[in-house]
Amino acid sequence: MIKNIRQILNENGLKVTPQRIAVYEAITKMSNHPNAENIIDYIKKKYPNIAIGTVYNTLDTFAEKGIITRMKTNGDVMRYDGVKHRHYHLYSADSKRIEDYYDEEINQFISEFIRKRKIPNFTIEDVSVQIIGKFEK
Amino acid sequence: MIKNIRQILNENGLKVTPQRIAVYEAITKMSNHPNAENIIDYIKKKYPNIAIGTVYNTLDTFAEKGIITRMKTNGDVMRYDGVKHRHYHLYSADSKRIEDYYDEEINQFISEFIRKRKIPNFTIEDVSVQIIGKFEK
DNA sequence: ATCTTATATAAGAATAATTCTAATTTAATA
DNA sequence: TATTAAATTAGAATTATTCTTATATAAGAT
Numbered sequence A, B: 001m002i003k004n005i006r007q008i009l010n011e012n013g014l015k016v017t018p019q020r021i022a023v024y025e026a027i028t029k030m031s032n033h034p035n036a037e038n039i040i041d042y043i044k045k046k047y048p049n050i051a052i053g054t055v056y057n058t059l060d061t062f063a064e065k066g067i068i069t070r071m072k073t074n075g076d077v078m079r080y081d082g083v084k085h086r087h088y089h090l091y092s093a094d095s096k097r098i099e100d101y102y103d104e105e106i107n108q109f110i111s112e113f114i115r116k117r118k119i120p121n122f123t124i125e126d127v128s129v130q131i132i133g134k135f136e137k
Numbered sequence C: 001a002t003c004t005t006a007t008a009t010a011a012g013a014a015t016a017a018t019t020c021t022a023a024t025t026t027a028a029t030a
Numbered sequence D: 001t002a003t004t005a006a007a008t009t010a011g012a013a014t015t016a017t018t019c020t021t022a023t024a025t026a027a028g029a030t
Helices: A002-011 A018-030 A036-046 A052-065 A104-116 B002-011 B018-030 B036-046 B052-065 B104-116
Strands: A069-071 A079-081 A088-091 A098-101 A122-135 B069-071 B079-081 B088-091 B098-101 B122-135
Touching: A002 A018, A018 A036, A018 A052, A036 A052, A052 A069, A052 A079, A104 A122, A104 B104, B002 B018, B018 B036, B018 B052, B036 B052, B052 B069, B052 B079, B104 B122
Parallel strands: A088 A122, B088 B122
Antiparallel strands: A069 A079, A088 A098, A122 B122, B069 B079, B088 B098
16 A cells, blocks of 8 residues: 555656655545545644644645546635546535446446547546435434 | 516516516527626626626526526636527536527436436436537637 | 766745635615 | 614624745756
8 A cells, every 4th residue: 555655656757755645545445525624634643743734735635646636616615536547426415415326328428428529629638527416324 | 578577586486676577688689608797897887786696696696596507617707698599508618608508419318318317326417418529700 | 986066856835726714784565 | 754674884804725934845957
């Protein structure tokens, strides 16, 4: 696991620091779309002196390199997602709960769409799909 | 036009006030996904004493009633959209530019999807699609 | 193993979008 | 016209995030 993150950092030309390892571990272990505050709280248990700014910096760096994904929904702060394979999000505006959702039909539609559809003056890079609704408890 | 907004407010059980009329006019006239600051600047030209809090309140109220839509993308403040028919957004992470995009194929896919797909413990209310890429100048 | 240097981190101040508060005003209805 | 619930104002408060500057450290070169 630690070997893994070292490798990822190296591949991306980033120095291996304890802070970056901690942030990476936090995101992969927390799984449920934590925000910066969640991540900071988690890390501080083992690493009480990490600076808030460092966590924000690290999250930005990771997002720029594509190591994690940033996600913002209406009416909530930035959240982060360490899952690497194509997936979608279910979320409820009321509860702010977010769950991952995998769906092959959507995958296919999107792949087709990106391949076929031409939009004047615009190059499609990605299509993001959010499914809004209500969780039943 | 003013008759129109009066009617909308009445239908939604909202008092008709000059501030609400001004906010509504701003959104419909500005068309390109303004944020609160844009809207405030626009309104202040004709109505210099409107309170910022009032504009935020009004936008929230309108969004709750479904009169307008709120939209937030990663790395940008909240924006507002007065367009009433189903559409999608093209946007570029770099430029923060957002354009409306209409696509019947996506409409159909979404309608089908909502009708057919059952997700355990979740009731689908809406599906939002964002097309990410680059504008060619 | 040590030196060098570009890069990363810490700590806290600064920023800026949004929300809150409490007093005042106003739209709608009787 | 009087009543009252709802809306507005003005500015303070909040809070997520960014910025600043001094210090520390990882990685490669010696």
